[in-house]
Amino acid sequence: MKILDEGSAASAAEPSGAQRGPATADAAEGARAEGPAAVGLRERKKRARREALIDATHRLVARDGLDAVTVDAICEEAGVSTRTFFNYFDSKDDAVLGHAPWPLTDEAAETFATGGPTGDLLADLRVLVTHVLETPPTGHDRMRRGFELAAHEPRLLAKHIAWMERSKGELTALLTRRLGDDPSHPLDVVTTLVLFVTHTAVMRWDANGGEGDAADQVDAVIADIRALVAP
Amino acid sequence: MKILDEGSAASAAEPSGAQRGPATADAAEGARAEGPAAVGLRERKKRARREALIDATHRLVARDGLDAVTVDAICEEAGVSTRTFFNYFDSKDDAVLGHAPWPLTDEAAETFATGGPTGDLLADLRVLVTHVLETPPTGHDRMRRGFELAAHEPRLLAKHIAWMERSKGELTALLTRRLGDDPSHPLDVVTTLVLFVTHTAVMRWDANGGEGDAADQVDAVIADIRALVAP
DNA sequence: GCCCGAATTGCAGTCGGTGCAAGTTTGCAC
DNA sequence: GTGCAAACTTGCACCGACTGCAATTCGGGC
Numbered sequence: 190m191k192i193l194d195e196g197s198a199a200s201a202a203e204p205s206g207a208q209r210g211p212a213t214a215d216a217a218e219g220a221r222a223e224g225p226a227a228v229g230l231r232e233r234k235k236r237a238r239r240e241a242l243i244d245a246t247h248r249l250v251a252r253d254g255l256d257a258v259t260v261d262a263i264c265e266e267a268g269v270s271t272r273t274f275f276n277y278f279d280s281k282d283d284a285v286l287g288h289a290p291w292p293l294t295d296e297a298a299e300t301f302a303t304g305g306p307t308g309d310l311l312a313d314l315r316v317l318v319t320h321v322l323e324t325p326p327t328g329h330d331r332m333r334r335g336f337e338l339a340a341h342e343p344r345l346l347a348k349h350i351a352w353m354e355r356s357k358g359e360l361t362a363l364l365t366r367r368l369g370d371d372p373s374h375p376l377d378v379v380t381t382l383v384l385f386v387t388h389t390a391v392m393r394w395d396a397n398g399g400e401g402d403a404a405d406q407v408d409a410v411i412a413d414i415r416a417l418v419a420p
Numbered sequence: 421m422k423i424l425d426e427g428s429a430a431s432a433a434e435p436s437g438a439q440r441g442p443a444t445a446d447a448a449e450g451a452r453a454e455g456p457a458a459v460g461l462r463e464r465k466k467r468a469r470r471e472a473l474i475d476a477t478h479r480l481v482a483r484d485g486l487d488a489v490t491v492d493a494i495c496e497e498a499g500v501s502t503r504t505f506f507n508y509f510d511s512k513d514d515a516v517l518g519h520a521p522w523p524l525t526d527e528a529a530e531t532f533a534t535g536g537p538t539g540d541l542l543a544d545l546r547v548l549v550t551h552v553l554e555t556p557p558t559g560h561d562r563m564r565r566g567f568e569l570a571a572h573e574p575r576l577l578a579k580h581i582a583w584m585e586r587s588k589g590e591l592t593a594l595l596t597r598r599l600g601d602d603p604s605h606p607l608d609v610v611t612t613l614v615l616f617v618t619h620t621a622v623m624r625w626d627a628n629g630g631e632g633d634a635a636d637q638v639d640a641v642i643a644d645i646r647a648l649v650a651p
Numbered sequence: 652g653c654c655c656g657a658a659t660t661g662c663a664g665t666c667g668g669t670g671c672a673a674g675t676t677t678g679c680a681c
Numbered sequence: 682g683t684g685c686a687a688a689c690t691t692g693c694a695c696c697g698a699c700t701g702c703a704a705t706t707c708g709g710g711c
């Protein structure tokens with residue numbers, strides 16, 4: 190986590206100088222400080238490239254708008270071949286959002302599945318969502334800039350929701366382990382509600398200027414739902 | 421509404437015989453019965469083509485899967501030019517889902533905006549959602565087949581959610597008129613929750629084999645949310 | 652230094668989607 | 682029914698996203 194935060198602080202703060210030409214040098218430098226002692230050069234370069242691509246995409250999209258930016262342009266900006274771009278992301282949109290498999294395979298997940306930490310379903314879901322929101326795969330600020338841009342591009346919002354939808358399977362598995370076949374909380378409602386709470390929390394966090402943590406909004410959102418739906 | 425139901429019953433039940441060649445004749449016939457006495461030929465043809473395209477898409481996608489079906493194939497099946505396809509739909513995906521602007525500009529919307537019918541927010545939302553679910557723009561069965569296919573194609577589900585997201589603006593406008601700036605029910609939560617309830621209700625309805633009306637599920641979903649989120 | 656596997660790259664090709672400039676068809680008035 | 686304007690359809694040329702393949706380069710362990 191710290192790795193990403195540092196990395197992003199270094200290379201993402203502002204477009205630096207490199208407006209033109211290959212930014213390979215910058216990117217490589219951006220990844221100089223790695224966390225877990227011995228991370229191979231290979232791995233560092235990979236991360237650096239990935240972040241360079243995301244940053245390049247953000248820069249161009251912020252300036253020209255999503256549809257006006259071609260993948261070729263992004264690649265030129267980042268100094269890689271078009272083909273390589275698609276080795277990193279499945280689509281142009283994914284690059285804006287920095288989409289990557291979210292690491293839910295934590296002890297947090299395990300704890301939740303086995304009935305912890307409190308034993309109360311809602312409270313534990315809250316913990317789970319909070320935990321997920323606090324450990325993004327790409328670093329807070331890059332994530333935030335992705336959302337910033339997504340807020341103005343409906344298609345991106347859709348992609349993001351679709352991406353969340355995909356993790357529904359994972360969540361369902363977790364819930365099944367925990368709930369067994371307890372019919373009092375149908376899976377479809379629980380999973381979908383979790384997703385929507387998460388989504389709304391992130392959106393509010395972004396709307397508030399990204400201050401603090403997205404997780405801070407979770408409680409407020411739940412409270413609002415409760416108020417609306419109360420008998 | 422009855423128009424569409426009749427039309428779909430006639431031409432959509434099964435692929436009939438026309439597996440090959442222009443289905444223009446079939447399509448034209450499918451639209452023979454128009455509701456509001458005098459609907460111009462132009463309008464009838466338009467609807468017929470639209471439905472023919474949706475049906476052709478459904479047929480091919482059901483057989484070969486979304487990605488294996490090209491727009492050209494759909495057009496050949498339906499007997500129109502490729503260019504025409506895109507006069508009717510913005511994308512291949514939209515054709516599967518039969519997406520069209522949803523007519524929310526009813527008295528129902530007006531009633532809701534002005535505080536009716538009951539005066540209780542939740543109850544009135546329920547009425548609104550129910551009303552919307554009972555008057556689909558393309559006919560129940562076509563809608564159902566769209567969902568059927570969407571359930572197996574993640575991308576389609578995403579598109580559908582995105583499409584709902586788009587109507588959020590409309591809903592927000594409605595809510596603003598009704599609520600003014602009542603801070604006790606933040607707009608983002610209300611709109612998102614409405615979408616969520618609608619979506620889940622439709623999914624359940626589909627999972628139950630499409631018996632009855634999607635609206636029937638709305639109450640159950642709300643009850644489940646309440647149970648989950650209760651203090 | 653040397654070799655293996657991983658990552659990058661160029662290329663050729665498919666498909667989705669759009670703008671434009673003809674045709675055709677429909678609605679309408681006379 | 683004739684004629685005209687508006688609405689639709691269609692073919693065509695074109696762009697850009699994305700993929701599979703085969704050649705090449707590059708990092709890491711020996």
